[in-house]
Amino acid sequence: MVLYKQKKSQGPKGNRLLVSITVLGSAGPIRFVVNEEELVSSVIDTALKAYAREGRRPVLGSAISGFFLYCPSAGSDALNPCETIGSQGARNFILCRKPSNEKMEDDGRSANSVTGKGSGNWKAWINKSLNHKISSHY
Numbered sequence: 001m002v003l004y005k006q007k008k009s010q011g012p013k014g015n016r017l018l019v020s021i022t023v024l025g026s027a028g029p030i031r032f033v034v035n036e037e038e039l040v041s042s043v044i045d046t047a048l049k050a051y052a053r054e055g056r057r058p059v060l061g062s063a064i065s066g067f068f069l070y071c072p073s074a075g076s077d078a079l080n081p082c083e084t085i086g087s088q089g090a091r092n093f094i095l096c097r098k099p100s101n102e103k104m105e106d107d108g109r110s111a112n113s114v115t116g117k118g119s120g121n122w123k124a125w126i127n128k129s130l131n132h133k134i135s136s137h138y
């Protein structure tokens with residue numbers, strides 16, 4: 001009598017996408033396959049785990065709330081963590097650390113930080129980061 005292993009039950013059926021996620025400050029993109037119905041927050045989690053597993057630098061940590069996923073072809077807004085990854089119709093994304101307030105100096109000024117005082121500050125920060133990264137390759 002021969003027994004066969006049963007296949008693992010796969011998640012919900014749907015189209016699978018090969019996504020490429022570039023982490024700002026890292027050497028190259030992370031690529032993996034996801035279901036188009038997977039939430040953006042889950043994709044961020046998978047990307048952070050893959051990044052850590054590969055031993056990439058700089059070390060990012062695993063708190064998904066500290067990052068946002070940006071789709072360059074969809075405009076300047078970060079993707080909503082509760083929407084599905086396939087809703088953008090894109091496969092290339094940028095993972096960015098959310099700007100944080102750094103330690104304050106004795107006189108009350110922030111030491112080289114991007115403050116979160118306004119809702120548009122992270123947009124300026126990402127645009128500045130992208131422009132610097134693109135212009136440094138020429």
